[in-house]
Amino acid sequence: MSDPIIEVKNVSKSYGGVKANVDITMKVERGSITGIIGPNGCGKTTLFNSIVGYHPIDNGSISFDGDEISKLRVGDIARLGMLRTFQQTRIYGKMDCVDNMQISVSHRPDSKVSLFASRKGEIRERAEHLLEFVGLYSKRNLISGDLSFGQQKLLELAMALMNEPKALLLDEPTAGINPTLINGLIDRLRRANEELGITLCVIEHNMRVIMNLASHIYCLSNGQMLAEGKPADLQNDQRVIDAYLGGH
Numbered sequence: 001m002s003d004p005i006i007e008v009k010n011v012s013k014s015y016g017g018v019k020a021n022v023d024i025t026m027k028v029e030r031g032s033i034t035g036i037i038g039p040n041g042c043g044k045t046t047l048f049n050s051i052v053g054y055h056p057i058d059n060g061s062i063s064f065d066g067d068e069i070s071k072l073r074v075g076d077i078a079r080l081g082m083l084r085t086f087q088q089t090r091i092y093g094k095m096d097c098v099d100n101m102q103i104s105v106s107h108r109p110d111s112k113v114s115l116f117a118s119r120k121g122e123i124r125e126r127a128e129h130l131l132e133f134v135g136l137y138s139k140r141n142l143i144s145g146d147l148s149f150g151q152q153k154l155l156e157l158a159m160a161l162m163n164e165p166k167a168l169l170l171d172e173p174t175a176g177i178n179p180t181l182i183n184g185l186i187d188r189l190r191r192a193n194e195e196l197g198i199t200l201c202v203i204e205h206n207m208r209v210i211m212n213l214a215s216h217i218y219c220l221s222n223g224q225m226l227a228e229g230k231p232a233d234l235q236n237d238q239r240v241i242d243a244y245l246g247g248h
């Protein structure tokens with residue numbers, strides 16, 4: 001039975017004359033890993049930005065966990081339990097990993113972390129536990145700017161997990177990471193989904209990654225929804241193949 005945690009209905013967004021998203025409708029099932037693919041400039045990041053409240057949309061509605069959120073701002077949506085990561089990591093390069101983790105704690109009312117916010121030891125303990133979860137425990141006291149790009153992406157994932165999101169939107173999590181670390185990252189994303197119960201929505205250019213990771217995939221092209229379905233369906237969809245060939 002369908003139980004969407006994110007529902008996007010007829011959303012459009014233009015930047016001046018550029019129609020970045022046109023009448024987009026999609027949903028992300030609770031507990032799923034859902035993929036978004038499409039050629040460069042087709043509107044994937046714009047869609048993420050609309051969902052997390054980074055900018056107002058022109059038309060349509062977006063709901064998260066039953067609440068209409070299309071008029072809320074980033075902070076309000078984060079407090080409801082939806083977070084995103086970026087193509088370029090946003091860590092504090094001059095601070096060590098544990099400190100990055102500790103300052104990323106938000107104040108969601110129902111968060112176990114914020115409940116104990118006054119107890120620094122518990123936050124530190126959780127930070128170290130999550131650094132272990134992403135495989136960075138041995139690097140916990142290193143300055144984060146000295147980590148490799150792939151390790152910084154793992155740190156960013158761990159920072160997002162500090163806030164116990166219900167849903168996490170990841171913008172090209174494997175871009176710029178070497179193949180060995182990509183496998184580690186995929187494994188961590190799967191575990192975050194299965195063990196921590198976090199719904200994931202992933203923009204990804206690496207077809208091998210997204211076809212393995214996602215149970216359902218949406219494909220955008222020229223700002224419009226071109227196709228959706230199971231990975232195997234999309235892999236054989238001539239419209240998707242043509243969009244990629246035409247887009248590169």
Ligand SMILES: Nc1ncnc2c1ncn2[C@@H]1O[C@H](COP(=O)(O)OP(=O)(O)OP(=O)(O)O)[C@@H](O)[C@H]1O
Nearest residue numbers: 015018019020038039040041042043044045046047
């Ligand atoms: N802030 C902005 N101002 C003006 N135009 C923008 C802005 N952001 C995106 N665009 C335009 O909107 C369209 C969609 O861009 P978007 O970044 O959403 O695509 P994308 O699918 O995420 O691309 P990529 O795969 O390269 O990251 C593009 O034509 C882009 O140039």
